[in-house]
Amino acid sequence: MCNLYSNTMPPAAMRQLFAVDAQRDQLGNAEPLPGIFPKGTAPIVALNDNGERALWNTHWGFVLPQVSKKTGQPIQSKAVNNARDDKLRTSPFWKKSFIQRRCLIPATSFCEAKGRNPATYFWFGVRGEGNRPPFAFAGVWRAFSGNYGGEQREMVTSSMVTTTPNELVRDTHPDRMPVILHPEAYEEWLTGRPESAFALLRPFPAEQMVIHQSGEGLKSDKGGL
Incomplete structure (x- = not known):
């Protein structure tokens, strides 16, 4: 499970890498993101209504409404930011998005923590040219409209596979x-x-990856800036 990743690419680099026309870039003057957490801003490459690639800012995590087990009243919704590949085609929570709304999630590294008190943070990336070669996660997205965090929100949400x-x-x-x-x-x-897309869901070759850095308290990949 990944609950932290980075995307330090400027919008122009994302447009070039993912073949997105500047007119379909909605990121604005996006700043580098050395640490993206659940419920944070997550740029994605998705297809618009015309089937063209576009860059959007999204909320990282599909919104899952929750109710109190004690009172039965609504409580803070959960942001589900990881979609298991073995659930994509069977779970009603993911299935329609997998079939109709797949996306690319641009990244420059991702983090996994090991141990506790204190945890050691490992920042993984891909091999290639430059300090943090860019890449993309397989993702899915969907629109959300409703009460979130005590206010009415309309937003696009995303989750990585x-x-x-x-x-x-x-x-x-x-x-x-x-x-x-x-x-x-x-x-x-x-x-x-969907069948051919699902066939792409496999571990990336270990020999094509690298650990950029590791240590305690590394909750952002500032080495990529």
Whole structure:
């Protein structure tokens, strides 16, 4: 499970990498994001109503309404930011988004914590040119309209897809890791049939990844700035 990642790419770099026209970039003058947490701002690449690639800011986590077990009254909604690959095609919470609303989540690294009091934070990335080579997670999105945090909100929410970990990540998180897509798979994930899109959900090769940094208290990847 990933509850923290970074995206320090400027919007112009995202437009170039993901082939998004400037007119469909809604990020504005987005600042680098060295630490993106659940309920935070998460840029995505999605298809608009015309089937064109667009850059949107989203709320990281699908909104899951909750009620108190004691009173039965509504309480603070939960933001579900990881979608398990083994639930995408069966869970009503994810299924429609997987079939109709897949997206790319731009990133420069992601974090997994190991241990407690204190935890050691490991920041993973992909091998390539530059300090933090960019990449994209497989994601899904959906619109939300309703009460959230005590106020009426309308927003786009997103969640990344997770799968079983590779050898590099397994030592830190033995159960899950986010799905990193190869660039040649971007179009298939966005536009392909559900069956072919699902076939892309597998662990990224460990030999093509690297640990950028690790240590206590590293709750943001400022090494990528």
